[in-house]
Amino acid sequence: MKMTFRWYGAKDDSIPLQYIRQIPGIGGVVSAVYDVPVGEVWPRERVRGLKNEVEGSGLGLEVIESVNVHEDIKLAAPARDRYIENYIKTLKNLAEIGIKCVCYNFMPVFDWTRTDLFKPLKDGSSAMFYDKRVIDKITDPSKMVRAMRRGSNGFSLPGWEPERLNRVGELFQAYQTVDEEGLRAALGYFLKAVIPYCERYDIKMAIHPDDPPWRIFGLPRIVKDERDIALLLELADSPYNGVTLCSGSLGASPANDIPAMIRKFGKAGRIHFAHVRNVLRQDDGSLCETSHLSSDGSLDLYDIMKAYHDVGFDGYMRPDHGRNIWDEKCRPGYGLYDRALGIAYLNGLDEAIKKGEKSDVI
Ligand SMILES: [Mn+2]
Numbered sequence: 001m002k003m004t005f006r007w008y009g010a011k012d013d014s015i016p017l018q019y020i021r022q023i024p025g026i027g028g029v030v031s032a033v034y035d036v037p038v039g040e041v042w043p044r045e046r047v048r049g050l051k052n053e054v055e056g057s058g059l060g061l062e063v064i065e066s067v068n069v070h071e072d073i074k075l076a077a078p079a080r081d082r083y084i085e086n087y088i089k090t091l092k093n094l095a096e097i098g099i100k101c102v103c104y105n106f107m108p109v110f111d112w113t114r115t116d117l118f119k120p121l122k123d124g125s126s127a128m129f130y131d132k133r134v135i136d137k138i139t140d141p142s143k144m145v146r147a148m149r150r151g152s153n154g155f156s157l158p159g160w161e162p163e164r165l166n167r168v169g170e171l172f173q174a175y176q177t178v179d180e181e182g183l184r185a186a187l188g189y190f191l192k193a194v195i196p197y198c199e200r201y202d203i204k205m206a207i208h209p210d211d212p213p214w215r216i217f218g219l220p221r222i223v224k225d226e227r228d229i230a231l232l233l234e235l236a237d238s239p240y241n242g243v244t245l246c247s248g249s250l251g252a253s254p255a256n257d258i259p260a261m262i263r264k265f266g267k268a269g270r271i272h273f274a275h276v277r278n279v280l281r282q283d284d285g286s287l288c289e290t291s292h293l294s295s296d297g298s299l300d301l302y303d304i305m306k307a308y309h310d311v312g313f314d315g316y317m318r319p320d321h322g323r324n325i326w327d328e329k330c331r332p333g334y335g336l337y338d339r340a341l342g343i344a345y346l347n348g349l350d351e352a353i354k355k356g357e358k359s360d361v362i
């Protein structure tokens with residue numbers, strides 16, 4: 001596996017590349033060009049500039065997270081062909097700088113949902129929190145949009161682009177007639193158009209699951225569980241059509257057996273990118289993000305890393321969200337400290353699993 005770290009670019013990340021370079025075992029960063037509006041082509045000089053900047057710090061850049069999909073593609077609106085064409089042009093520009101994997105998602109309107117971005121925890125740290133009771137009571141999602149913006153520490157939030165959010169009311173209206181089958185058909189249309197180019201450009205597409213993995217605000221969701229993933233992989237039967245297996249997103253639902261999913265889809269060669277983190281499921285359906293440590297959350301990270309090891313996973317991996325610790329001033333979920341601790345822990349598990357296997361043989 002190739003260990004990476006998500007980085008939001010010099011302008012919008014609190015963490016310098018030089019610091020990331022000092023994390024033991026790091027191979028590269030995962031990044032994006034953040035200021036091109038969703039649906040437009042990422043210019044060649046911008047992707048080249050990003051690559052040079054990252055490589056100048058001694059790190060690699062082979063994964064983009066994310067190239068977002070325009071809402072018109074998800075809505076199967078008439079303009080989708082133009083946006084798909086733009087998407088393919090972006091992929092071509094990314095292939096030219098050596099990008100091998102593109103993460104994206106197909107969630108209507110919102111990429112991810114939380115009610116608190118810095119919820120205080122008992123140990124004095126804070127973490128992102130999803131309060132189910134609060135979400136269930138929200139009748140006007142634009143109120144949540146405003147709350148998220150206020151609570152973000154002044155950083156922009158990925159997947160919550162202003163141009164999309166300014167249209168929240170209109171988008172909710174548009175999705176009223178879209179059910180899961182319709183959204184899945186739109187994903188199929190997109191993949192059938194894009195995957196042949198991915199094969200030519202040698203870029204693996206890796207869809208991120210829904211976060212959280214259930215319907216919210218009545219919007220359709222189609223990447224929630226094993227069945228959904230199996231269905232989407234069938235939409236374009238190519239190794240270039242794969243997933244970002246996010247343990248924290250899928251693991252928010254107790255029905256999802258993450259190690260079993262890793263074994264199934266990893267063996268099939270369809271996991272291209274692994275997001276590894278823990279999450280604490282609460283009795284009322286709420287979710288609290290935690291440190292990566294197994295005993296802090298509901299997921300067993302040893303079992304997860306063992307499953308990756310057993311299927312011979314050689315794709316990209318990154319620690320996912322961390323808590324906010326040691327008074328770090330950073331964007332929610334994406335500080336340096338707790339994610340670096342996460343990497344150290346994942347590397348430790350991986351080393352122990354590998355060496356344990358050797359001693360078993362003896
Ligand atoms: Mn994730």
